[in-house]
Amino acid sequence: MSELTERQRLILALIVRDYTETAQPVGSSRLVEAYKLDLSSATVRNEMVALTDMGYLRQPHTSAGRVPTEEGYRYFVTHIVYQADLPDAARHTISHQFYQARQDVEQWMPLAASILAHQSRAASLITAPHAERSRYKHLELISTQGRQVLMVLVMSGGEVGQQILTLAEPVPQDRLSMAASRLNELCAGRTTEEIAALPPRSGSLEKDILTLVLQDMNRGEQRVSGEIYLDGLTNVLSEPEFIESDDARRAVRLFEERSLFQDLLARTMPDSSIGGVQVLIGGEGKWEELKQCSVVLARYGIPGHATGMLGVFGPMRMAYNRTIPTVRFMADLLSGLVSETISGEDSQNEQ
Amino acid sequence: MSELTERQRLILALIVRDYTETAQPVGSSRLVEAYKLDLSSATVRNEMVALTDMGYLRQPHTSAGRVPTEEGYRYFVTHIVYQADLPDAARHTISHQFYQARQDVEQWMPLAASILAHQSRAASLITAPHAERSRYKHLELISTQGRQVLMVLVMSGGEVGQQILTLAEPVPQDRLSMAASRLNELCAGRTTEEIAALPPRSGSLEKDILTLVLQDMNRGEQRVSGEIYLDGLTNVLSEPEFIESDDARRAVRLFEERSLFQDLLARTMPDSSIGGVQVLIGGEGKWEELKQCSVVLARYGIPGHATGMLGVFGPMRMAYNRTIPTVRFMADLLSGLVSETISGEDSQNEQ
DNA sequence: TTTAGCACTCTCGTCCCGAGAGTGCTAAAA
């Protein structure tokens, strides 16, 4: 695998780098001139032949320059840039932006998506942290019209669920409030299982509400991920491989139908590996839809409590040396935010 | 203005219809054949000359068929299809889909966006209903880590705000709960102004929290609109005028940057005209970015309480006769949902 | 092992050209 000579690795790296910038097949003489190599183009050509034979490069046609193959990108990613660090300047910029929004929980995810898209100059995708087991915190019942009641359920991690309950008959707000406070006393701090195991309530109103509460909690837990935040789709669409081709539409479709990403997440990150960055190049034969694209993925959060996913989606020719460290850094940063928000959970039983 | 003969209106309508379907300039003979007109192509040609002179049609080049101008679409929309009704079948399908999701408040907006996109075969855009003055309902304080406190504020319309408060020193959960319940007693059912006018609190903890509460309520009220839901961008991108042209990117950018739509909303719908459908064709000279596109917009909700906007975005060549009734119907439907959710507000003072 | 030289191949932009579509005009028909 790693039987490349130092010079071959250099040439491969330069070809990947040049191609990611220009989107043009790279020729031997261009390489020598642009990067001031102390070699002749003929020597570079010989090495190119070797790299092509090994499957790391290919020619779009006989008299064009070389382009990295999927294996070429793979080699580049695993052997050359995987350990790269995010420049301090970028770390500071990002930290600063988050510091300014630290109060505003609702802005965290959109902000993270925006930063990720901007830094990687590609499209970004983040799923909100999803609590694996969360506890009932507070229920609020709001009388609306006639028999309709708006139910707002706050969970211990701060998630909020809203549902409309239609009662058999109209119930005044004060009775609703009383029911809510009884249920709050009963359920506060309990998990779904604990609430389900409670002795059934007598009042039909409270029983109905409790059913709905359980339903909402269950749905929250069974959902694979939280809400999905996207940004930077424009970055991808302006890449030359997407203009005047229907790949652009396919890419947008991928983004609109979140199902693919859920599938992808489930299949590529089965373990609870926080911090590890997965790179999926050109669909890896498994995802036909991703043929010309790459995805850089990471999990964040606290395994067993709440986790989410973040990723960057772009052309196969993406700037991995920038994207990978950014994704890693953002995953760490979001993990920190989640742990601050969630770690009060265990101390709640004393309440 | 309306000096068109009946036959001219027919021909204009047919040209608009044919062009919206095929995206090809329509010629006189094609028109006669496709729609079995009892006229010769020469007669149609003469009428076309008249319509062209009046500015309703134009020729992309000398020997091509005719294409509607912006004025042509405008005439079509205002004089021909504006009153059109949505077919019963579509009404039933939509109502049914909403009936199935009636409990699940969080699904309402995504569902509406999806239906709108699907029915109009274009991109849709909805802003969540935005309460113009809403009342404090309930506050929850959740201790997290150290000095961090997660604040969840529920408003009377069901809106929920989340913020992180950093205290001067750590405070145990039970003291937080006490503070929250004192504030709840104090503020429940009150508007922003009423809370701001209350005598200042003594405890520094409660004072800090109250400041944050007011800040959150203010921000909610001053925001022009609620969250924005999008769907169906793929529909637009697969239209022929968008493939292999950078209009596609411009369209996606419009969707990513919500600022344009806020501008558009503010400028085209200044009055509280619920139910009226606005059609903006080709940017109307004011929006350079919308040159090849049209937008069909409507407000929904209850003026003075909570309103939102919904719209369809597509190529100028969109199926207005389908889109306009759909937008109108959806606006009515959402208005109904909002009124059910919100109209309990006034009866809350008795609480 | 590296490099210079060279013939070879393939793409891409341009030009040319003919087919096809649609028009506008004129004159005849209703």
Next chain:
DNA sequence: TTTTAGCACTCTCGGGACGAGAGTGCTAAA
């Protein structure tokens, strides 16, 4: 007066030809 047939004219579009340019692989010399 209105409608229609006939016809010459114009413009686009797709295909083929062709030369410039870029880049390669190979061979032989350094």
